[in-house]
Amino acid sequence: MNMIEIFVDAIRNLGANKLRSGLTMLGVIIGVSAVISMSSIVEGGKQMTVEMIEKMGTNLLSVRPKRMDKEDRLKFSGRSKGLRYGDAELIQASVPYVEQLTPVINFQTQLRYGDKDRSGMVEGVLESYREIRNYDVGRGRFLSEEDAKTFKKVAVLGTEVVSDLFGKVDPLGKDLQIGNQRFVVIGVLQEKGSLHGINYDDTILVPATTAMKLLTGNDALNSFIVKVDQRENMQKADRMIHELMMKRHDGVEDFAIRSQDELLRNTELIIFTFRVILGGTAALSLLVGGIGIMNIMLVTVTERTAEIGLRKALGASRRAILFQFLIESTAISLLGGLIGILFGVALGTGFGWLAQRAITGWTAVILPSAVILGFFFAMTVGMTFGLYPAYKAAQLDPAEALRYQ
Amino acid sequence: MLIALKEVSKTYKMGEVSVKALDQTSFTIDKGECVAIVGPSGSGKTTLLDIIGCLSRPTSGDYLLQGQAVQDLSDAELARTRNKKIGFIFQTFHLLGRNTALVNVSLPLFYAGHAREERLARAETALSTVGLADRIHHRPNQLSGGQQQRVAIARALVNDPEIILADEPTGNLDSKSGQEIMKLLLELNQKGQTLILITHDRELAERTKRTLMIKDGRIVDDIRR
Numbered sequence: 001m002n003m004i005e006i007f008v009d010a011i012r013n014l015g016a017n018k019l020r021s022g023l024t025m026l027g028v029i030i031g032v033s034a035v036i037s038m039s040s041i042v043e044g045g046k047q048m049t050v051e052m053i054e055k056m057g058t059n060l061l062s063v064r065p066k067r068m069d070k071e072d073r074l075k076f077s078g079r080s081k082g083l084r085y086g087d088a089e090l091i092q093a094s095v096p097y098v099e100q101l102t103p104v105i106n107f108q109t110q111l112r113y114g115d116k117d118r119s120g121m122v123e124g125v126l127e128s129y130r131e132i133r134n135y136d137v138g139r140g141r142f143l144s145e146e147d148a149k150t151f152k153k154v155a156v157l158g159t160e161v162v163s164d165l166f167g168k169v170d171p172l173g174k175d176l177q178i179g180n181q182r183f184v185v186i187g188v189l190q191e192k193g194s195l196h197g198i199n200y201d202d203t204i205l206v207p208a209t210t211a212m213k214l215l216t217g218n219d220a221l222n223s224f225i226v227k228v229d230q231r232e233n234m235q236k237a238d239r240m241i242h243e244l245m246m247k248r249h250d251g252v253e254d255f256a257i258r259s260q261d262e263l264l265r266n267t268e269l270i271i272f273t274f275r276v277i278l279g280g281t282a283a284l285s286l287l288v289g290g291i292g293i294m295n296i297m298l299v300t301v302t303e304r305t306a307e308i309g310l311r312k313a314l315g316a317s318r319r320a321i322l323f324q325f326l327i328e329s330t331a332i333s334l335l336g337g338l339i340g341i342l343f344g345v346a347l348g349t350g351f352g353w354l355a356q357r358a359i360t361g362w363t364a365v366i367l368p369s370a371v372i373l374g375f376f377f378a379m380t381v382g383m384t385f386g387l388y389p390a391y392k393a394a395q396l397d398p399a400e401a402l403r404y405q
Numbered sequence: 406m407l408i409a410l411k412e413v414s415k416t417y418k419m420g421e422v423s424v425k426a427l428d429q430t431s432f433t434i435d436k437g438e439c440v441a442i443v444g445p446s447g448s449g450k451t452t453l454l455d456i457i458g459c460l461s462r463p464t465s466g467d468y469l470l471q472g473q474a475v476q477d478l479s480d481a482e483l484a485r486t487r488n489k490k491i492g493f494i495f496q497t498f499h500l501l502g503r504n505t506a507l508v509n510v511s512l513p514l515f516y517a518g519h520a521r522e523e524r525l526a527r528a529e530t531a532l533s534t535v536g537l538a539d540r541i542h543h544r545p546n547q548l549s550g551g552q553q554q555r556v557a558i559a560r561a562l563v564n565d566p567e568i569i570l571a572d573e574p575t576g577n578l579d580s581k582s583g584q585e586i587m588k589l590l591l592e593l594n595q596k597g598q599t600l601i602l603i604t605h606d607r608e609l610a611e612r613t614k615r616t617l618m619i620k621d622g623r624i625v626d627d628i629r630r
Contacts, residue, residue: 016503310499313460315488315516317481399460
């Protein structure tokens with residue numbers, strides 16, 4: 001028995017009543033197109049978020065001062081020392097998982113070159129900052145260990161600062177007034193763009209030591225950032241840092257350790273939740289579609305009772321009848337699946353195109369796995385929900401069926 | 406002996422009530438015979454057709470087709486027997502409306518497992534035999550009643566069956582077409598095809614060489630001419 005012939009015949013049967021076939025397929029079409037288009041939206045969102053997080057650097061822990069609640073403030077009044085340079089040095093020396101570490105000292109001040117000036121947030125950092133934050137140097141060089149050791153008055157600028165103050169002039173080697181100090185520009189960072197409101201090109205970097213000595217006048221830190229050597233060690237590093245800091249701060253928890261890993265994991269949790277909802281919706285609509293197919297197939301079997309009787313009279317076995325109707329229901333759902341894929345890809349691409357215009361950094365993604373999954377589900381739905389009607393058809397008594405009015 | 410029925414009974418259960426459609430019928434039919442089975446409606450002739458045509462099994466008794474006891478066959482074997490040995494012709498033609506005459510006639514060959522080219526070739530030959538060579542791609546709704554019945558006859562012949570079972574073949578036809586069909590069937594019988602004709606029309610029955618009269622599930626007369 002040739003399956004392909006039966007399949008072609010089945011498709012022809014569907015064409016005989018296009019409206020009914022179309023309505024029957026609707027559930028599957030909607031289910032499959034929903035899976036594809038929604039998964040592409042979720043994927044696009046996930047990619048954008050992960051990209052964003054990774055652009056800030058990977059495997060990072062940041063330690064910041066924490067504002068204590070009223071209770072703790074009273075308990076530990078006067079004993080909070082805040083975040084100090086010594087904390088960073090201690091962590092660097094004591095925690096084995098630390099691959100890179102940089103303190104960050106923020107200083108808001110006026111910048112001046114020639115007749116141009118603007119205010120800016122100067123960041124005092126060490127040479128490790130480049131690798132930690134995934135910055136690339138476009139022109140010149142980055143801050144060096146030597147610069148920090150010798151308290152050099154050198155600065156590395158982002159492209160936006162350069163264009164604001166220097167215009168088209170090459171800033172390398174030029175003097176830049178930072179506050180009441182004269183710095184020399186030694187490097188320009190490569191353009192990085194903005195993500196989620198943070199403009200990575202609006203950057204002024206100077207050595208941390210220089211910043212402490214000449215700008216702030218103290219060793220207080222705004223934060224320090226640790227790059228952990230491996231993802232698996234993030235939690236261990238977190239705990240060690242917490243322990244050491246608590247000891248060093250006499251049990252006063254005036255600091256907070258934030259893990260970028262935590263951010264990623266939160267994102268993953270949100271994505272997972274979305275995927276579950278998505279999966280549930282798709283499963284539901286496919287279920288509805290399947291029931292629709294079963295319903296119509298039952299009606300079809302009843303309508304074609306005499307035909308089934310005739311086929312049996314001519315020698316069709318039960319299996320032959322079963323296969324015929326099973327293939328018919330599979331054909332409906334497969335066709336619905338194909339149409340659903342077309343719709344889903346169109347919707348997903350369309351939405352991605354729109355999103356790219358509204359949100360920077362969005363990439364339109366069509367998951368091939370979603371397409372395959374959708375197709376596979378469509379086929380399964382047809383075979384599963386078509387089984388009962390096909391069985392009923394196969395079990396018909398030939399003599400009775402022939403004479404059915 | 407092609408067909409032998411021995412004390413065949415068939416009882417149907419309609420809810421609480423049992424209906425005895427056939428009551429200990431016995432007869433034999435030889436190869437090449439032309440037999441009419443005549444009786445009023447409710448006499449059991451339809452049930453007899455079902456038994457002979459292997460569409461249902463007797464409740465008791467033996468039905469031997471070419472020496473093979475049909476009641477012992479499984480459902481799948483019954484289907485195969487119908488496919489190979491029986492050619493059905495029905496009052497309402499029972500053609501597939503969505504397919505051409507050619508495809509309709511090829512259907513028994515499809516269930517016999519033949520390849521497509523062979524099926525269509527043999528179907529075309531069968532259609533020529535009944536004089537419809539120029540209509541093979543017509544659909545039933547493009548054919549007259551007489552033509553449709555001829556397609557059905559071609560279909561019944563295509564697998565070279567032992568028996569042609571015709572159930573009121575002229576019932577849905579006008580007298581002219583009816584005559585043509587009877588003429589065709591009798592011609593086929595003359596060429597050696599065993600023909601069993603079920604009808605309530607005595608005039609029709611008189612054109613056959615043998616008539617079995619059935620009443621209340623029993624054979625009441627066996628007239629040979």
